[in-house]
Structures are given as C-alpha cells and as structure tokens.
Amino acid sequence: MPYRRLPNTDAARVKALQTAIDKCKNMPSNECALTYEIILKAKFFLPSLQSGIRQRRSFYSQSVEKGANFYHLQKRTKMYISHFIQVLNMAIARDEFKSSARDYYGLTKKKLPSLETTEEIIEWGKKLIEGENLRISEGGTPMSNPRISLLKIEYDKFVAASRNNEFRLMSDKRSADYIEDLRKRGDELIIEIWNAVEDFYKNLPAEERRKICTEYGVSYVWRKSELQHSGTEFDSEQAENSTEQQ
Numbered sequence: 001m002p003y004r005r006l007p008n009t010d011a012a013r014v015k016a017l018q019t020a021i022d023k024c025k026n027m028p029s030n031e032c033a034l035t036y037e038i039i040l041k042a043k044f045f046l047p048s049l050q051s052g053i054r055q056r057r058s059f060y061s062q063s064v065e066k067g068a069n070f071y072h073l074q075k076r077t078k079m080y081i082s083h084f085i086q087v088l089n090m091a092i093a094r095d096e097f098k099s100s101a102r103d104y105y106g107l108t109k110k111k112l113p114s115l116e117t118t119e120e121i122i123e124w125g126k127k128l129i130e131g132e133n134l135r136i137s138e139g140g141t142p143m144s145n146p147r148i149s150l151l152k153i154e155y156d157k158f159v160a161a162s163r164n165n166e167f168r169l170m171s172d173k174r175s176a177d178y179i180e181d182l183r184k185r186g187d188e189l190i191i192e193i194w195n196a197v198e199d200f201y202k203n204l205p206a207e208e209r210r211k212i213c214t215e216y217g218v219s220y221v222w223r224k225s226e227l228q229h230s231g232t233e234f235d236s237e238q239a240e241n242s243t244e245q246q
Helices: 010-023 036-093 099-105 118-137 148-200 206-215 224-230 236-241
Strands: none
Touching (some): 010 148, 036 099, 036 118
16 A cells, blocks of 8 residues: 655645645635645744755855855965965074964964864964064064964954854754744644544545545555555655555
C-alpha cells in the first residue's frame, strides 16, 4: 500500500494548503470533506506562510551578501596584522630594532600568533596599534609598509563590521526560527486536513479513496516493491528516501 508523504519544501506546503482550499471553494458544505473551521484556519494561515517564505528568502539573500563583505574585511585585516608582525621580525633580524621591541606588542616570539577567530584578530590588532603608538611616543622609529595608520583604518572597519555581523547572525537565527515555526505549524495543519479528508472518505474502496483524497492535495508514495504492481509512475529513489507518514 502507498503511504502519505508530507511536503518537504515550502512550495509544496503552499501547494498542499492551496489545493485543499481550492477543492472546497465551490463545493456544497455537506459534500466537502473539510469543516468550515478547518478551511478557515487554512485560509488564514496560508498568507502568513507565504509572507514568511518571501521574507526569509529576502533576508537570506541580504545576509549572504553582508556575510561575504564581513569575511572580506576579516581576511584583509588579518593580512595587515600578519604583515606588520612579519616586517617587525625582519627589522629585528636586520638589527634595525632590538628584539625587546616585541614587548611593546605583547609578542614573545617570532612565530605569528593565531588569527583564526574574530576575537583573536581584534585582540592582536588592538595590541599592535597600542604598542606601536607607545613605542613611537618613547622615541622609536615608526614602522612602514604597512604603516600603523593603514592597519588602524582596516582594523576600525573590521571592528565595526564585526559588531554588525553579530547582529546579522542573531537576526538570521530569529528569521530561521520563525520560518521553522511556520513550517511546523503548516505541517500540523496539513496533517489535520489530510486526516479529515481520509476519514471523510474512509468507506470508499482504497483506490477510489486515494484518488479523491489526492484531489484535496493528499500526497501518496508507492514503495519501490509496489511500483511494478501498481502501474504508477514514480521515482523509486524518491520513494525510498521519503519519510513515511501513516
């Protein structure tokens, strides 16, 4: 026997609800498998689902673009910090600076510090800026290529972007949670509709019942072993991977 398969995409959810609403649109109430309350619930919920889907798509598109800009700034700031430290180490190697110059920046060895996270980049950028300003104020020769002023420009842009990125991630989670809640409510409503439809036609022969239930949007899936006997065209791989809804 085939089994029901709930929609697994937003478009399929919308279609399932719209099909049930349309089926009962011009049908006498005593002939419709759905009560007035269920139809009304579907009519009120469907616009919310459609609006939520549009908002999620729009927000996701904007979030991807902002995320790409943030990671570009992150990569650029990381490059400036690592280059500054490398140039400092080369200057020390050429005896232009004493090795004690590393103390100004909180550096204890030639090896570059870890710059894998936003927090580490912000921490080391701040140390280099403050350390270079202190060293210069005590009579030290300013570093060049990159100058600390150029590093600070990139650093300030990255710090501002990191704050915006935190807000973006929180907003993205709220948006994702909201659409997931809509999907859950949509699935629950679809199950309610499908249960009511199947119950209404429970006394019909199985094949006839499935045919008319399909007109209300109920989706049936044939198991691979049943395809050759049913004569129904269906993607067997899709059937195997589907979650059964009894």
